Amino acid sequence: MATVQELRERLRRPLAAELAGGCQNRVVAGGVEKLLSSPLANPFPMVRERLAGYADWDESERAEALQDALKLLGDKEKPKATATRSARTAPPTAEPGERLPPDAPVAQLDTGPGGTRKLSSLGLHNLRDVLHAYPHRHEDRRALPDLANVEEGQKVTVEGVVVNKHRRTPKPNMLIIEITLETPSGGRVKASWFNQPWVERQLREGARLILTGRVKKFGNRVQLSVEHIEKMEVAQDSLSTGRIVGVYDSKDGISQEFLRKAAFKALQAVPLDDYLPAHWRKQRGVTDLADALWGIHFPRDEGHLSRANHRLRFDEYLFLELRMLLQGDDAVLQGKRFQASGDDISRFEAALPFRFTNAQRRVLLEITDDMRSDRQMARLVQGDVGSGKTAVAACALYLAVRDGYQGALMAPTEILARQHYKNLVGYLGQLDVRVGLLIGAMTPRQKLEMQTRIAEGDVDVVVGTQALIQENVQWGNLGLAVVDEEHRFGVQQRRKLLQSRPDVLVMSATPIPRSLALTAYGDLELSIIDELPPGRTPIETKLIQDNYRTQAYGFVMKQIREGRQAYVVTSLIEENENLELLAATQLADDLKVILPEARIDLLHGKMSAAEKDHVMERFRRQEFDILVSTTVIEVGVDVPNATVMVIENAERFGLSQLHQLRGRVGRGSAQSYCVLIAGEHSQKTRKRLKIIEGSTDGFVIAEADLKLRGPGELRGTRQSGIPDLRLADLANDTEIIEQARELAKHILANDPKLEHPRLQYLRSELQNRSQSVAFREVI
Template identity: 55%
Template sequence: MEGVTQEELKARLLKPLLRELQDGARDRVVVGGLEALVQNLARPFPKLLELFRGYGEKPQEERKRVLQEALRLLEGQGPSPKGQAQASSRRLAPSDPAHLLAPPQSRRKLAELGLRTVRDVLHHYPRRYEDRRTLPGARYLEEGQKATLAVKVLAKELVKTPRKGMQLVQVKAQDAWGWRITLVWFNQPWVLSQIEEGATLIVTGRVGRRNGLQLYVEHFEDEGTESLSTGRIVPIYPAKEGVSQAFLRRTVHRALELALPLPDPLEAYREDLGLMPYAEALKAIHFPEDEEALKRALLRLKFDEYLLLELKALLEAGGMVLGRSFRVEEAWVEAFKKALPFPLTRAQERVMGEIAKDMQSPRQMARLLQGDVGSGKTVVAAFALFLAAKNGAQGALMAPTEILARQHYQNLTRYLFPLGIRVELLLGSMTAKEKEAAMARLLSGEAQVAVGTHALIQEGVGFRDLGLAVVDEEHRFGVLQRRALLKLAKAPPDVLVMSATPIPRSLALTLYGDLEVSVLDEMPPGRVPVKTKVLPHRLRLQAYAFAREEVRKGHQVFVVAPAIEESEELDLKAATTLYEELKGLLPGVRLALLHGRMPAREKDEVMEAFRRGDYDLLVSTTVVEVGVDIPKATLIIVENAERFGLAQLHQLRGRVGRGGLQGYAIFIAGEAGQKTLKRLKILEESTDGFYIAEMDLKLRGPGELRGTRQSGYPELKLGDLAEDTGIIEKARALAKAIVDKDPTLDLPEHRALKEELRAQAERVGFREVI
């Protein structure tokens, strides 16, 4: 065609060829057939002319292969080395580079979105959907409404306004029923070059009625000859500026055409689980036929996400490890209960039964013990340590701080000494002589239980026969520190991890995929609930007037400085500033300051002095979140409470009312917006840590699953931990069954799962576990 470049001819050919492929190669997108169009436009491309010879007479699958090869030629990739016929039938593998899906000028767009492989494109899920099966007519639009509609461009112009620097692109358009509407873009003059008169646009924006019906356009795309943007439930993808939705839909659609069908990682289990086939789910998540198909696709792909997460946790932990089998005699259990100075709750009885069953099993116990502050976790841990000692083995309890370790030592001695079990304390602050004596008693077996901090995993510490490891407040340790403790055992010891931070079950199952979960969901009788009040910032002085009254009664007070961000330096500034202010506000009150940048020994000294009653009020950062019992502490005040999560605030108020006195918590809201106050009021309404944790999860989301301590855990793309507990439990049960049966995932039915785990490891940068 005279005056038309080859690049222009390629561009004219690309759209109808893509549309034909998307339509299933049924030769109906071009009047007169696709072969006639190619013969007219592709004269400079003899290979294309040869490819499309007799196109209308070919079987449908052969047409698809012709289209795929034609697109490869047009996009400059050329035929495969083995010849045209073989190249035309080539399918893309998930590990193939994503740029094979896009023409050269568009490949940068995929890289900007982090889409490096075909698998990345297939798993670039829509963030939402628009139902464009029946788009509204302009006639029915109301002012202020946000709408999406299809319109035909009649005329366009650039309008300069009296306002300096303001330009409007105005496009006169009409819908399919002939109703006129003006499309408006503010200060986007380049839009003019992207719109052709006579083209059909899909536009989204806010409706206005100034000077007639208008749409202030937020997003638009040229429908062109494709059918991916209208007449269906349309995916809207996460994108960046310059990357259009139309481009992403075409790219994903092409990936589905060229990569599917893929092996189904759950082929051996899918039917029993009632899940949609993998290939169908990938198609339906991007281009669902209806709402039901989308729902089933979400369920299937969520299940896959959680299964991979659980498998990684189990494989990283070594799968189902064979340990030792402990004896549990009823007489021992009764003796332990009788020695206690108080009756057990039903929850404690239930969890002790779960632990006893685990310890009797030949497999290593790996259990998370969750319980709200004051629910009696230490007694349950003492029971497990008691069973280990009765079997001739030793136990160790590792705590995050020295003062907490001392508290555990005192409590465990109180529970276990009457039963003839010696508890040993090992701390970094002890003298060399004290440490040497303690380590000698552990190595000889004279001491059956060790309690300590990181000192337990320092060089030189050994046990005669470590059979049980208890880790308190595991989130304060790294996984590597937990493993260092386990290495002190000759054979895999049983493991009990304790946490006083209530975690919703769904989050616990994903955070601790390698652990069974036990919950103490009942408080011992006689525990007085902490009374909680939320105050706006303008009333904060009332909180300190109340603090002065509590101090006059001989009680003690915690004041927590606002959590500004993850910065010890800024948190220190917040704490010291508040400390200086309170010195002037509360004359005669003995104040102390505690923050995270203090050396561990100094922090312990301040807390110990506060416990002794040397100070009336302690100004602190959140280092008191996990702390010791201060029996006289009756009030905690938290400044800028809106900067904390609900679960963290609940943890903080657990610092008071532990000595039988009525406890009070006052949360001061620096921002008094309705949304902030509504969130904080949940703490006024409930003292149930697990309910509060569930609400926190719904309101704030899970955040990063294991933070920097367990880097590499993938973010959930589809999963919703606030809603998916049932799915997670099923995925976890299957993961355990798979690892139990095939710890290396080498059986034929597990090879696709293994490949997905490896691909995931490459994507997010964590080390392979198989």
Template identity: 55%
Template sequence: MRDLLHYYPRRYEDRRTLQGVREVEDGTKATLVGRVLSRELVKTPRKGLQLVQVRFMDGWGWKFTGIWFNQPWVLKQMPEGASMVLSGRVQKRGGQVSMMVEYFEDEGGESLSTGRIVPVYPAKEGIGQAFLRRAVWRALEAFQEIPDPLEPYLKGQGAANRAPEPGALALDEALRQAHFPDSEARLEQALYRLKFDEFLLLELKVMIQSGGSALLGRMFRVTPGMIERFRSTLPFTLTGAQERVLNEILEDMQSERQMARLVQGDVGSGKTAVAAAALYVAAQNGAQGALMAPTEILAKQHFENLTRYLYPLGVSVDLLVGSMSASEKRAVQERLRNGQTQVVVGTHALIQDGVEFHDLGLAVIDEEHRFGVLQRRRLLGQRPDVLVMSATPIPRSLALTLYGDLEVSQIDELPPGRTPIKTKILTQKTRTQAYAFARQEIQKGHQVFVVTPMIEEGESEATAELAAATRLRAELETLLPDVRIDLLHGKMKPDEKDAVMERFKLGAFDLLVSTTVIEVGVDIPQATLMIIENAERFGLAQLHQLRGRVGRGGLESYCILIAGETSKRTLERLRVIETSTDGFYIAEQDLKLRGPGELRGVRQSGMPDLRLGDLASDQEIIEQSRALAKAILEADPYLDNPEHALLKRELQARAEAIGFREVI
């Protein structure tokens, strides 16, 4: 019964005032009711084509003919005298009216198919709409009232009185109106309520899952003087967006709840400077800070930046990575244990045995989706405040559902002086222009990235990917004989990848052919051109991410997208990248064009199958349902109170249907 009630219509047809045959205009689609007068099967001269023709009379006595091609079985379903509802395109020739019937059903005893706004369900073959409508109607009749898990909140009691919205429908009414609406307005209210429930259950799931809904964390003391001192040593001024996000972080650090905040912003928007300010505050409070990065080369880059920001302020910064010698590691571990080191930067070497903190107060995690959950948990054993940084802008609505337990901050402006990267789309025909341009850039002493997509057929992804990259490298060596070329691909071990990037950074070669392993963060100041082959195979967010790899050294930079196929839809998608450099706008467009599944380049495991909710357009409902979920869990972290019994049961019932993601 429950499954049936939540089997929502996919669209609705307004059949409140069914037209007579006379009012229908030629060439338009219509729904008519007619009584069967006669029927016949006509074989046409064209070989094998059979025509079913049925004569009908409408309620005003006007006649018309229903036509079906090659569907002789329709005859059996048209007993003379039966009343049928028919939908299709109408043709008027002289006084004759005919309809190419796309859909029909027996009006039956109940008028569930006429005289109302009629639900049209997603149906498998062999199951008719009339049957589904009757089944849902019976299920709704079986309940006097469907119990509502949000009842306490609708009546304005409960957690902070955050009801779905003043005047929101009760669940009973919402389900009845979603299937058999009285009016468009009631239908809209019903769908609002059902979407609200979907998002609320999803947010509760993620928050309970993470166990982080109401954990006590550290309370840090923050003074204006502290922040002033930090600002005074920066070689630049923070942007408005950086200031806003820094204030959000400092508020979290001062509250007694454990901070769990995601800071997302484009490459180069200045996330590290904001993280440095938070680490400085932790150090001023006598606590230690850790910044964990996914690769050694990134860890070293963060180490250099943090040393530049924090060393002048008297904060000791250390580095801990796998390639250090055993004695170097031991020395760092000793300094961490006795509290000499105030900030440590490292890879997952930070969570291996033997690493003990004197007092870890703040953990900053860069590009969190590259770490396993259990790895992170080990770093978080001491309940430090947690700041997650991501350079993959994802739309706020998606961030709130994927990271239900993390507050989301966005740094949505670039520092002054960053010149936007000029982007151009080329096709296979004009592809050689891209490499002619690459040669010019290299002659100026600049460097070039060429990225080729993962190929997903053949033996195994990694092998096929390697073959594609190797082929491209060979082709470019013939095309650009005087250029030094190297290769980076997914089959390499992490330290091999790091070594290649290190050599590229030092200028040991001019052009790097790579599969997408270069997405994350390494600065190559001399790189001014990014060429992306078969660009249509990447998500927009991913293309934007790749483009951000050039232009890091203040030189004018370019990105060329080579489209392997040039359908209108493909070019329309790629134009978003050509015309915009705003990562958040691009991510929103990606969400609209491709749906949530592919957004993060990695296919998102366990993105809930939302039946009604739409991440691209329901941000307001998501924000409201999330506020209620937080309020409910603050009052009752495990939904043990009797008033939440129904809600808990609903969560369990949906748990099978919803995949979910383990977060911090």
């Protein structure tokens, strides 16, 4: 039988080998904890306790624990960890005070054992990644709260020393760990964790901790339900206490102290050369880059943090605008130069059955200024449903035709193309403008005939779908291209239309806030028609709970008996077309039982474009009364006889999408209605849906949607190519965006390819911030 001394040596050897091998937990099959569960470790309970939880630790924690365990086993000489294979091939770490370029790998930053792996696991591969991994929030730890004055439910951060610890298992599968933390002022706070055994290793008596959590008060006793824990190392006190402290995005096993230390070392190592010249910074009122980066990671005070935040937000927008403006050659193309005379505008308006609104006149003035310029027009016209965008576009097309050019209007679907064709014939036909139609549903002979007329200049304005940008369409003299609902097209599709360098006018009936429009459509100038023609009857909107559904459909039936039609839209939380189709089919079947008199049909995402067009055309011809649909109802389709829009489970839609759906009715002269049926009855849901019940202004609704949901979820923005903005606040940053856009345009107007030597840092930073290799090749 082995002696204790022999067991000690048999345990010591693998633990020493584990430490020397870089603490990879591979010393024996099953790892260190498997080794410690064997009889070999029975005589050494303190070693077992010190290494409990080893598999969950990072390399630095493992190394420290192994050294402690080896001392407990009587190892007099502290073993040195040898480099692993990967460490031997890594770049050498920088000497203290050595300067490193921003693109230096994080392995050159001395962040301790396992530091490179930790940073890489967070997507931080070089020093500029570390510099721009900003804290997601900041805590003021300059004067931590007096525990006697905190209120029930308040979220606080406290620091102190663990003076005792208890662990309880009041029932199977429940672990409660409680500690008492003594603060520097002598106060004591109880802190607890439920079913979180992995935190226990940080809770040894004497450990110095920083805890954040919600306060519970029991008389004079304060208890903290902990949400966040930091172990306060003596060497890092200045980075984690007594200051405004950044809190970073992280993951298990990567501490806040480690990330602060990495940011601090990166700021010390990298020369923070500013890519914005001093005179531009002064004009825009922004601080220098070094001040901003130090201020976002380690602010001296609130003012320092504020100006850092402002500068770095400005930079995010500046590089976004530069990228948008530089993508594709169309950013610097010469366009057509039109006369766009006031007499021609007056002649067009005189032929209309109405007068332009002031908003339409303002936008038309912006368009004609562009048309008279040598530079190619690239302008977005936004306007709510019924604001008169098509009439403005028709006037621009008329001005192009008067100068001997052709015009094109491209719509995303054939049914919308036919609708635009009908409208343009009405606007332009009496002014001797020849309007043609080119869509996929035409016969080969009809297409060939129209293509021939286009090539020979025998037609002035052509309305169509993507067929307009097919290779076999040759334009005689294309001067102006109007693109409706641009977000439905890919960027490359739009650029194909630009090859003959026409002026470009983009129309969108999807109101989005100005700040979002300036970023989503950064390569386009922005015009907004924010006024509806007089005499339009507002759509009445009513929010009801789902237990009043029967009354809602009774109202729908009343409208049908009066000769009207209705939409009913359904949605699921899951983005699953099969489930959505099932829900829509079930709803249609239910309505046939509830409303046996009504003629009901179905529209869903599984249908082909031709099938959807056929259903919509039948609905427009009043061949049935109720159209049950998923969210694929085409934007902009006119069914003047439809006066009711019922939206089931309205809480599952964003406000902007609800407003778009509501816009499918109110296209005729009759009073129209929108009924929102909410399946969820919380105060928060009702408050949100009340916004759309109380407003018909799409821009007001879009602003509210942006503030409630953020830019990432708003319809169309993900397709726009907007990158994740780390600091930007699109709901409140319109002024900063406009300043950044103005500077971006100024820079490119004077140096379209950023070739001047003084812009080398700016160019380099832009390339680094642009993930697309194809875009990097543009500059």
